[in-house]
Amino acid sequence: MAEKQLETKSSTPETRSDCFSVMKLFQKFSQQEQTARAVTDLDIIYEDTDILLINKPAGMLSQPDDTKEPSMVEYLIGYLLQNGSLTEENLRTFHPSVCNRLDKNTSGVIAAGKSLAGLQELSTLFHDRTVHKDYLCIVKGKLTRSRHIRGYLHKDANLNKVSVSPTKEKDAQPIETQYTPICNNEHATLLKVRLITGRTHQIRAHLASEGHPLAGDAKYGSQEFNRYFRDHYGLKHQLLHAYRLTFPELEGKLHNLSEKHFEAVLPVQFQHILKEEHLEECSYENLE
Numbered sequence: 001m002a003e004k005q006l007e008t009k010s011s012t013p014e015t016r017s018d019c020f021s022v023m024k025l026f027q028k029f030s031q032q033e034q035t036a037r038a039v040t041d042l043d044i045i046y047e048d049t050d051i052l053l054i055n056k057p058a059g060m061l062s063q064p065d066d067t068k069e070p071s072m073v074e075y076l077i078g079y080l081l082q083n084g085s086l087t088e089e090n091l092r093t094f095h096p097s098v099c100n101r102l103d104k105n106t107s108g109v110i111a112a113g114k115s116l117a118g119l120q121e122l123s124t125l126f127h128d129r130t131v132h133k134d135y136l137c138i139v140k141g142k143l144t145r146s147r148h149i150r151g152y153l154h155k156d157a158n159l160n161k162v163s164v165s166p167t168k169e170k171d172a173q174p175i176e177t178q179y180t181p182i183c184n185n186e187h188a189t190l191l192k193v194r195l196i197t198g199r200t201h202q203i204r205a206h207l208a209s210e211g212h213p214l215a216g217d218a219k220y221g222s223q224e225f226n227r228y229f230r231d232h233y234g235l236k237h238q239l240l241h242a243y244r245l246t247f248p249e250l251e252g253k254l255h256n257l258s259e260k261h262f263e264a265v266l267p268v269q270f271q272h273i274l275k276e277e278h279l280e281e282c283s284y285e286n287l288e
Contacts (some may be wrong), residue, residue, distance in 0.1 A: 042079050045109060045262050050118025050253045052076065053245065055264040058107040058237050062098050072096055076112050085114060086146065100133070101125050108135070108242025109264040117253045125247070125254070126198075132246035134248075135193040135203060136182075138239045138264070138273065140225045141214040143189040146180040151206060153199045161219060164202045164209040175199050175207045183282030187225075188215065190279045204238060214238045215273075231271050241266055 014093045043055035054072065056062065061071035076096055080086035086096065098112045100149040111126075115120025125131050151164045152172035176196035183190045189212070193203050207213060211222040215229045226281065229235040246261040247254070263288035266274075274280040 012059075020192050020265045022025070024201075042075055043147075043265070044259075045264060047114075048256050050113065050115045051122060051257070052112045053262050054110050054112060056102055056107055056110045056242075058105045058267060061104050062101040062110060070122065072112075080114060081164040099126050100131075100198075102206075102242055103240075106240045106242060107264070107270075109205055109245045109262060110242070110244065110268045115253070121252060121254050129196070129198070132244075132261075133198065133242065134197070134246070135195060136241045136243045136270075137191050137203065137207075138215040138277075138279070139191055139207055139221065140186050140187070140215070140222055141189060141212045142184045142186060143181045143212065145177075146178070147176045148176065149210060150174070150176050151205060151209065153205065155200055162199070163204045165232050172198055173197075175202050175206060175225035177202060179207070183279045185278055187228075188277060189281070190205075190274065191281075203240060214240055229273070233269065233276070235269070235273070239270055239273065239277060241270055 021168055026261050042058075044052060045055055048055040054076070056072055057089040059065075060075075061069055063072045063073050064191075066194050072188065073096075075097070077086065077091075080096060081088075093118050096112060096114050097119060098110050100109075100111050101275050102108060102110055111122055145193065151166055151174075152168045153162050153175045154169055154172040155162045164175070168174075174197065178194040178196060180192045191207075191208075195202060201220070204214055204217050208217070208220040213225065215221070215238070216226055217233040217240075223236070226235075229239075242264065243266065244261055244263045247257040247259065271280075
């Protein structure tokens with residue numbers, strides 16, 4: 001297969017990427033008094049009457065939490081109110097939401113239901129693990145072969161942190177992760193990672209347990225490795241990007257997604273680091 005450069009924008013014919021800038025919306029909705037927020041540069045990858053696929057930036061919550069920080073759900077509500085797809089009357093009986101939660105500092109494709117039927121069918125797909133979820137990340141070390149790794153993940157809710165062990169422990173959940181090296185230099189590797197299971201912090205903790213923590217990961221990473229990327233590139237969060245969702249054969253409300261894949265543009269900082277670290281000068285056939 002011929003070599004090609006890593007795509008830095010959505011390139012499949014079934015996707016589109018449009019940025020929407022609209023006025024601030026301060027509508028209240030739901031009994032929790034969540035707020036619809038300004039839809040500034042909301043990056044839409046795909047949209048139909050029932051679903052949205054959005055490129056979430058690093059630094060934004062997927063769903064509201066106790067911090068009251070802006071979340072993708074609030075921007076989603078604001079966008080739908082602004083374009084007329086949703087009314088305040090609709091919000092009394094249905095709240096659009098996201099179906100695949102990404103960590104706050106993880107960027108990439110996030111799927112949302114605009115209608116009740118769309119949200120339910122999307123949620124079923126993710127619950128049944130029939131959607132392939134592929135990520136790109138930069139990790140410590142020079143990796144040269146693909147692996148399918150397994151382990152057990154234990155979550156400490158008090159610390160909001162997980163640990164991974166090779167053998168089952170009390171309350172631990174089984175995890176599976178596949179990864180393929182795309183490009184490397186002497187101290188780092190660009191990996192494509194596919195989640196088989198989808199647990200909290202799975203990619204970050206699982207790769208760290210293998211001795212290959214993510215660049216910029218303050219929670220599970222290497223201080224020395226992180227310092228290098230912070231000093232050279234100002235990196236303040238893990239380099240992890242959910243770059244592709246691939247859907248199975250589908251009918252019903254999701255028939256437009258049937259056997260298609262959708263890709264999210266890499267963040268500018270991620271692209272810059274790839275270039276400066278010479279991690280973009282490889283054959284990217286393993287991305288297919």
